[in-house]
Amino acid sequence: MPDCNYCAESFADEDAYLEHLHAAHDEGELSRIDRRRVEQHVGDDGGEFPTGPVVLGGLLLFTVGVIVYVTFFVWGGSSAATTPMGDVAQTPTNVGDVHEHGHINVTIDGQTLDFSQPKFQKPQQYPGFHFEAGDGSAWHVHAKGVTLEYAMATLGIDVTRSTVTYDGTTYRDSDPGTNVTVQVNNESVNPATYELEGVGPDSGEGGDFVRILVEMNESA
Template sequence: MRECRYCGETFDDEGAHDDHLKAEHADELGPIDRRRLSVDDDEGRVSLRMVALGVVVLLAGVVVVYATLMGSEGASRPIEPTDVGAVHYHGTINVTIGNQSVDFSQQRFQYESTNVDAFHFEGGDGSEWHVHARSVTLQWAMATIGLEVTDETVTADGETYGDDPDETAIVEVNGSPVEPSTYILQEGDHIRIVAR
């Protein structure tokens, strides 16, 4: 014999007792009885488990979108010099813009004027560059002296060379074309840039 704790009525079996609870006392049932008797499911309510699952799926989607966007942004982010003062490399350079060689011995290119530690010219010498950091790319180094270089173009004083079929843009290190955004300058490298 089962007795209803809400109204005191008695029942011969469990099934009859459960049916009575659903029919007569659905609004009075505690959370355990509601779940055991599936009262919430019969009323079409959304279960807490379903809400939690929806939140997890939504958060996973946000994480995937964020990672995708940050990953693609990260891929285009330029390489920056690190560990300034950790190395001391030297190399040579020849840059021709239009039909004129750039004279890096001019004061505007010297360390005293640029105050760039990672890449510079010093002592009035314009033929030898100095690198004092790790991960100094050719592109980054040239940007410090006012040249924007890619594997196809050279931009100096607002003029871009190599974007027209009648123009030439050569960016080489040690006689070979390089990708300036990823090429890391090394001891003894010879940089050659021609734009006309």
């Protein structure tokens, strides 16, 4: 049951919480991440699929199919959909149109992952999101719509709001003695929908800071 970060209200689900943020709080009150979540929610509710004659619908589907085929297969507009963790909710598009950097820390049961290791450095296999040149501190985004879920999946890590799966083990925040933190810029996010934002290569420090932490308390 989500609680409002800006007042004392509680809500049955996330949709109700986002409706509350949209209706009861000014945009200036909200954090950058919450503003984006509200914008995405309001946008999702804003339209209906147009109706029309069967022939027009068929032509529309055909046109969309052609566009998708050209974009993804002829122009190579999408990054590889398959990841070590299988399919994800959203895969990137427009590979090569973006060049952004950010930083990351993933610590699982006391082990901080070293993304400078060769097994994590796969810019050719995953051009949309990767580490490169032996640098494990700065991630590279070279596509549009790179979600946190997709980014981590390319590294062999499956993340949700409250679970982390790595090296064959799933850690759940609901399990006794287990604490799972999945944050961007110190705020909890939905990895399946949160799109990473970085800074240009000449901008120095900045960009989203990803923090994924699994803490185990064996005495709990």
